[in-house]
Amino acid sequence: MTRFNRVRAKARSRSDSRAPGNSRPRGKPQEEPEPKPRQNPKYAERARLRAIRKAEENARRMPELNLQMVAQDAMEKYGFEHKLSLVVNAKANAHDGYTVKKVGATLNDLRHLLWSSIDSYYSHDLDQMEYCERGQRREILVKVAIADVDAFAPKGSILDGHAETNASSVYPGKESYPMLPEQLSGDLSAFPADCDRLAIVAEFAVLPRGEVRFGKIFRAFVRNKAELSSGDVAAWLEGAESEAMQETLEEMPELAEQIKLQQEASERLSMFRAKMADAPVSMDKTLGICVTEKDKAKLIVENFMMCANRGMRALLEAARVSPIRKVVALPKDWYALAEFAGAKGFDLPPEPDAQALSGFLAKGKEEAPGKFSELSAEVVKFLGPGEYALFDRREPAEYFCIADADYLIGTSPNHKYMDLVFQRLVKAAVAHTPTPYSKAELSEICAWCTERENAARKVERTIKFAGTAEKP
Numbered sequence: 001m002t003r004f005n006r007v008r009a010k011a012r013s014r015s016d017s018r019a020p021g022n023s024r025p026r027g028k029p030q031e032e033p034e035p036k037p038r039q040n041p042k043y044a045e046r047a048r049l050r051a052i053r054k055a056e057e058n059a060r061r062m063p064e065l066n067l068q069m070v071a072q073d074a075m076e077k078y079g080f081e082h083k084l085s086l087v088v089n090a091k092a093n094a095h096d097g098y099t100v101k102k103v104g105a106t107l108n109d110l111r112h113l114l115w116s117s118i119d120s121y122y123s124h125d126l127d128q129m130e131y132c133e134r135g136q137r138r139e140i141l142v143k144v145a146i147a148d149v150d151a152f153a154p155k156g157s158i159l160d161g162h163a164e165t166n167a168s169s170v171y172p173g174k175e176s177y178p179m180l181p182e183q184l185s186g187d188l189s190a191f192p193a194d195c196d197r198l199a200i201v202a203e204f205a206v207l208p209r210g211e212v213r214f215g216k217i218f219r220a221f222v223r224n225k226a227e228l229s230s231g232d233v234a235a236w237l238e239g240a241e242s243e244a245m246q247e248t249l250e251e252m253p254e255l256a257e258q259i260k261l262q263q264e265a266s267e268r269l270s271m272f273r274a275k276m277a278d279a280p281v282s283m284d285k286t287l288g289i290c291v292t293e294k295d296k297a298k299l300i301v302e303n304f305m306m307c308a309n310r311g312m313r314a315l316l317e318a319a320r321v322s323p324i325r326k327v328v329a330l331p332k333d334w335y336a337l338a339e340f341a342g343a344k345g346f347d348l349p350p351e352p353d354a355q356a357l358s359g360f361l362a363k364g365k366e367e368a369p370g371k372f373s374e375l376s377a378e379v380v381k382f383l384g385p386g387e388y389a390l391f392d393r394r395e396p397a398e399y400f401c402i403a404d405a406d407y408l409i410g411t412s413p414n415h416k417y418m419d420l421v422f423q424r425l426v427k428a429a430v431a432h433t434p435t436p437y438s439k440a441e442l443s444e445i446c447a448w449c450t451e452r453e454n455a456a457r458k459v460e461r462t463i464k465f466a467g468t469a470e471k472p
Contacts (some may be wrong), residue, residue: 020179020289022340037056041295041385044125068175071172071175074172074462075170075459078455078456078459079455080456081165081166082160084181086159087158088159088162088181092180092184095184097188099152101152101196103151103198104197104198104221105218105221107220108221109220109221110143110201110221111196111222114225115127115129115130115145115191115222116131116224116225116227116228116258116259117191117224118228118233118298118300118301119227119228119229120230120231121229121230124188125169125185125186126147126224126309127146127411127412127414128191128304129144129222130142130143130145130262131258132258132262133142135205137207137208139206139207139208139213140206140264141203141264142203142204142205142206142262143309144201144204144304144308145199145222146199146308146410146413146423147189147191147197147199147200147413148189148198148200149184149189149414149423150420150423151186152184153184153420155424163179163190165418166417167179167416167448168370168416168453169185169416169456171416172460172462172464176271178414178415179415180414190414192223193224195223195224196221196223197221197222198220199219199221200430201219201309202214203217204311206383208268210268210271211272212269214307214311221375222366225252226252228248228259230297230298231297232244232245233245233259233294233297233300234295234297237259237263237296237297260410262300263296265303265350266296266300266303266304269303270303277460283318305407305411308411309410310407312422313410315429316429322390322391322392324388324389324390324392324409324422324442325424326386326387326403326417327387327389327399327400327402328384328386328387328399329387329398331352332382332383333382333384334382336382337382340378340382344360344364346359346363346364354401361379381400385403386403387403387446388418388445388447388450389446390446410422416449417449417452418446421437421445421449424436424437425437
């Protein structure tokens with residue numbers, strides 16, 4: 001027998017000796033484990049109740065989980081990206097507070113002003129802030145700060161490409177899918193409380209009768225001193241008690257006078273908007289529609305954003321840059337609108353006619369001035385949301401009328417890509433540099449953003465119907 005075979009035989013004999021039948025116990029024999037004592041009935045009952053509560057919680061969470069899956073499926077169906085790529089996430093994380101301080105050091109420092117923001121309690125991607133002060137001849141001087149998103153997502157960057165793909169934030173229920181990563185839209189490119197941030201500031205003066213005199217538009221370094229909830233502000237303005245508002249005012253007593261001054265300016269603007277609604281169809285086919293918020297806090301934001309948009313649009317026209325407007329090319333349902341008007345004793349022609357519709361609105365306001373806002377809201381539903389268009393006076397486009405949401409353009413750059421593009425046009429006009437987009441590029445962006453925002457509404461409707469179907 002060779003040496004190799006002897007080693008193998010020896011190893012085989014060792015393995016056989018360790019087989020279960022041949023093994024010999026070593027050391028002390030193992031004692032059998034003692035039986036576990038019975039669990040205390042009180043603790044057993046607690047464990048059973050915990051299991052029941054956990055099962056009920058999982059059952060309650062199932063609809064939310066299902067809606068989240070439905071939302072993601074709908075996002076994919078309509079061409080949205082609901083997941084951030086590693087590259088986009090890395091680019092967003094590359095920005096920090098140093099970027100803000102470096103750029104802010106070169107801008108007009110307005111951090112000492114008592115800026116405040118009014119938005120939903122759950123909103124963290126704040127795009128606007130407001131500040132007011134008294135001027136001469138009973139004027140109220142207003143400053144509106146719009147978040148400088150372009151500073152973090154410049155044209156042609158990876159973040160810009162990601163924002164352009166979705167072109168709009170989507171809010172299908174409790175889940176939200178922001179256009180830009182949360183690191184930016186919820187922090188660096190927004191206005192969180194007590195943080196230094198970059199902004200585009202639009203100034204204007206509100207005269208005693210509600211007329212507006214536009215001022216400068218410039219970049220600035222700002223700080224949000226009070227992040228307010230619209231519900232709390234509205235309750236406080238109505239005279240109701242609000243614990244959150246009371247605590248804020250105890251810390252900053254001067255904020256009470258600031259909010260009241262903002263409301264005064266807003267009331268002046270509302271009166272002026274009501275007067276403008278009496279006018280016939282204007283040269284740019286603006287109807288006499290006046291849809292206003294009943295919530296006083298939201299109305300402040302709405303009126304100030306309308307003036308900021310008009311000021312930025314005037315700046316672009318002065319710089320000979322064709323501004324972007326939102327228009328209604330054709331009414332969404334003119335036949336239903338004619339039936340609606342007929343039920344109120346007014347005959348509209350079978351074909352869309354802006355002059356006739358303006359006459360119907362004027363009659364409705366004359367008969368029931370207090371319900372004109374509700375009438376305008378119903379008419380807006382029949383007209384539809386509208387579409388973006390390049391407003392070139394030298395080559396005017398064919399459209400039915402200016403859309404009601406036209407005044408919102410440029411005020412939500414964290415939420416809508418069109419507002420981000422609009423912001424770049426404004427920054428170029430402020431800096432007296434060439435416009436970053438050609439007319440052909442702007443026309444393509446208008447069409448793309450219109451399609452994306454329509455798709456976002458479809459996603460939100462899908463989730464709304466799915467949530468209704470799951471309710472017992």
